[in-house]
Amino acid sequence: MRDVLEVAxxxxxxxxxxxxxxxxxxxxxxxxxxxxxxxxxxxxHASKGRTxxxxxxxxxxxxxxxxxxxxxxxxxxxVTGPVGTPQAVLFRGVREADGPGKxxxxxxxxxxxxxxxxxxxxxxxxEESGARVEYSTAPRVxxxxxxxxxxxxxxxxxxxx
Numbered sequence: 001m002r003d004v005l006e007v008a009x010x011x012x013x014x015x016x017x018x019x020x021x022x023x024x025x026x027x028x029x030x031x032x033x034x035x036x037x038x039x040x041x042x043x044x045h046a047s048k049g050r051t052x053x054x055x056x057x058x059x060x061x062x063x064x065x066x067x068x069x070x071x072x073x074x075x076x077x078x079v080t081g082p083v084g085t086p087q088a089v090l091f092r093g094v095r096e097a098d099g100p101g102k103x104x105x106x107x108x109x110x111x112x113x114x115x116x117x118x119x120x121x122x123x124x125x126x127e128e129s130g131a132r133v134e135y136s137t138a139p140r141v142x143x144x145x146x147x148x149x150x151x152x153x154x155x156x157x158x159x160x161x
Contacts (some may be wrong), residue, residue, distance in 0.1 A: 001061035004087035005155065007080045008035040012159040013131035016094060018107045019123045027127065028107065032093035034140050035155040036077070038086055043146035043153075046086035056115045057086035064124075066114040073101030074110045078118060078126075092141075092156070134160040 015027040036044035045054050045067070056065050057079055065077040065088050077088035090100060097106040104110070109124065118125050137154035144151050 001082045002080060004035040004037050004080045004089055007078075008033040008089045008155070009135055009157045011078075011089060011091075011126065012135050012157055013129055013133035015127040015129050016091065016107070017125050017127050018109070020108060026107070028094035028096060028103075029129070029159075030091065030093075030126075031095055031159045031161070032091075032098075033157045034090040034092055035157070036088050036090065037155070038081070041146075041153075042150045043140060043143040044086065044088075050086075054086065057088055059083055059115075061087075062117055062119045064109075064113050064116040064118065066109070066111050068111070069101070074104040075100050076104050076109055076113070136160060 011030050011033050014030050016030050017027045019025050038044060039046050041047055046057050050058055053067065056063050059079065060083050061080045063079050065079055067075050069075055075090060077090045079088045081087040091103055092100050094103055097103040116124060136158050138156045138158060139152050139154060140156045
C-alpha cells in the first residue's frame, strides 16, 4: 500500500507467478507497467467516481482490478493505495507478451480474477526476483480522451532489456 508512482517502476523485473488450471506453475518477468493515480487523474477509471466496476480500486492495495476493453481483451491491474485512495498499476507486458491484452491471454486471467488478493492467492501472485533493473519512462498508451496534462504524463515504465 504505497503510491502508485513508487510501485509501478518497482514491479519491473519482478516475477508474475501463475498457477494454471492443471496446476502448472509459470513465472513471467514483468517488463512494462503503467500508473493510474486516483480521482484527479482523468485517465484513471476512478476519476468517474465509485462504481460497481471500480469498487476494488477504492479498497485495500494488493487486489486485482480487471476490466474488458474492445469487448475482447482483459486488462489486469493491481491496486496500490490504502482504502479510499484509488490507484492501480496496469500490467502492460512480460518477456513473453508485449501488450496488456496479450499478457492476460498468455497467463489465462479474466474477470474471474477481479478482486483477487495477490498476497493470499493460490493461483496468482508477485515474487521478488532480487533484480534491480534500469527503466525508461514514456507517456501512457491509448488515453488521448483524458487530455493534457494526463495523456502526456510519463507514467509508463519500460524495463531496459
